[in-house]
Amino acid sequence: MPTYHLNINGSQKKVETEADTPLLHVLSDYLELNAPTYGCGLSQCGSCTVLVNGTATTSCMLPVSSIGKSEITTLEGLVSDNGKLHAVQRAFVKEQAAQCGYCLNGMVMTTISLLNKNPSPDDVEIRNALEGNICRCGSHTRIIRAVKTAAKSL
Known part of the structure; x- marks a missing residue:
């Protein structure tokens, strides 16, 4: 093997x-x-x-x-060595951008990737970046708000 x-x-x-x-x-x-x-x-x-x-x-x-x-x-x-959450994780918590949490991993990781490439995305760019992530709970408006909050904090 x-x-x-x-x-x-x-x-x-x-x-x-x-x-x-x-x-x-x-x-x-x-x-x-x-x-x-x-x-x-x-x-x-x-x-x-x-x-x-x-x-x-x-x-x-x-x-x-x-x-x-x-x-x-x-x-x-x-998560940093001192246990501090990444700015995107903190934004998702602040905006309560998760309900069941099943999609949360993908939403957070995709948001980080987006903000690495585009630190100030507009709503359309955010939606386009996140379109490959399915949220069945309907937390989309809070997720978009969390992405914007994270963008401001980075």
Whole structure:
């Protein structure tokens, strides 16, 4: 079985698994990182989103063999050493932008990716960036408000 050396949340992790194992399964099953969540398994709901070199990427269909030396960041990797939440996480809490929380991982990670590329997005840009993340609870207006709050604080 192949061995992969992965850069996850700033640490090197060694994993032995098949080449076609989805990154999501490596994160949850081997590394016990549970923020990226299995949703649809088809890269359509966004709940499994991680940052790959700073860009929001769904992990449920991404084979571990394609990662190479890429830097992977999960929601767990956003919290600083002193336990302080990332500015986007703080904005989501402040705006109460989650109800059940199932979509929260994808919304936060996608927001970080968006704000890395565009620090002052308008409503249309926010909606376009988040369109790959499904929220079944209907928290969309609070999520958009949280993105704007985060943009102001960064």
